[in-house]
Amino acid sequence: MEEGIKREVIEDFEEILSEIKQIFLQELSKNTEPLEDGSKISVEEHDLYEDWLEKIETIPMPTIEDIETIPHRDGPHLKIIYSLVTSDGKAIRKIKIKSNGKVSVYNQVLFKHDDDGKLYKVTVEYDTYGNLTFFINKG
Numbered sequence: 001m002e003e004g005i006k007r008e009v010i011e012d013f014e015e016i017l018s019e020i021k022q023i024f025l026q027e028l029s030k031n032t033e034p035l036e037d038g039s040k041i042s043v044e045e046h047d048l049y050e051d052w053l054e055k056i057e058t059i060p061m062p063t064i065e066d067i068e069t070i071p072h073r074d075g076p077h078l079k080i081i082y083s084l085v086t087s088d089g090k091a092i093r094k095i096k097i098k099s100n101g102k103v104s105v106y107n108q109v110l111f112k113h114d115d116d117g118k119l120y121k122v123t124v125e126y127d128t129y130g131n132l133t134f135f136i137n138k139g
Contacts (some may be wrong), residue, residue, distance in 0.1 A: 001062040007058050010086055016055040017089045019048070020109060021125055023136055028115075039136040046130035057107050059084065061066050061093050067136070075099025112139075 001009075027041050032060035070077040077098050078085075084091040089111035096104045109124040116137030126132050 001060060005060065006062055009062070009084065012055040012059065013084055013091055014086055014088060015084075016048075016051050017111065019051065019111060020132070021088075021111060023048075023132060024113070024122065024124075027134070035120060035136055037120075037136070039139040041134040041136070042131050044130050045126075045132040048126065048132060049130060052107075052126045056091055056109060056127065057093075057105075060089070067094075070076070072099060 023043065023045060024041070029036070031041070036135055061084050063083045063085070065081040065083045066079070067081075070079060070081045077096065080095045080097075082095070084095045089109060092108045092110065094106040094108075096106075097105075107126075111122050111124075113120045113122050119139065121137050121138070123135040124132065125135070
C-alpha cells in the first residue's frame with residue numbers, strides 16, 4: 001500500500017477507535033458491576049454509522065493475515081482475514097466465500113483495556129441496527 005494512503009487510513013482508524021474507546025469507557029462508568037471474562041456490553045449508537053462505514057468497513061486493509069481453504073462437502077470454502085494494526089488497536093475484516101458464491105464480510109475492532117491491573121481484550125462489532133457491541137475477554 002502506498003505510504004500516503006496508509007498514513008491517511010491509519011489516521012481515520014485511530015480517530016474512530018478513540019471515539020469507540022470513549023463510548024466504552026462511558027458505558028463502563030455506568031456499570032456498577034466489575035468486569036468479568038466473557039462480559040458483553042451493547043449500546044445503541046446510530047450516530048456512529050457513517051464513521052464506521054467510512055473508517056472501518058470500506059478502508060483498504062494493508063495486511064493479509066490469513067488465507068484458508070476449507071474443504072466442505074459442497075465444495076471448498078475460502079476464508080481471508082485482512083488487518084490494520086496500530087499501537088492503539090486493530091481493525092479486522094474477515095471475508096468468507098462459500099462454494100455457491102455467497103460472500104460474507106465481518107468487520108471488527110480490537111483493543112486492550114486495563115481495569116485495575118487486569119488486562120482485557122475488547123472486540124467491537126457494529127450491526128446494521130445501530131448497535132455497538134463490546135465483547136470483553138481476559139487477555
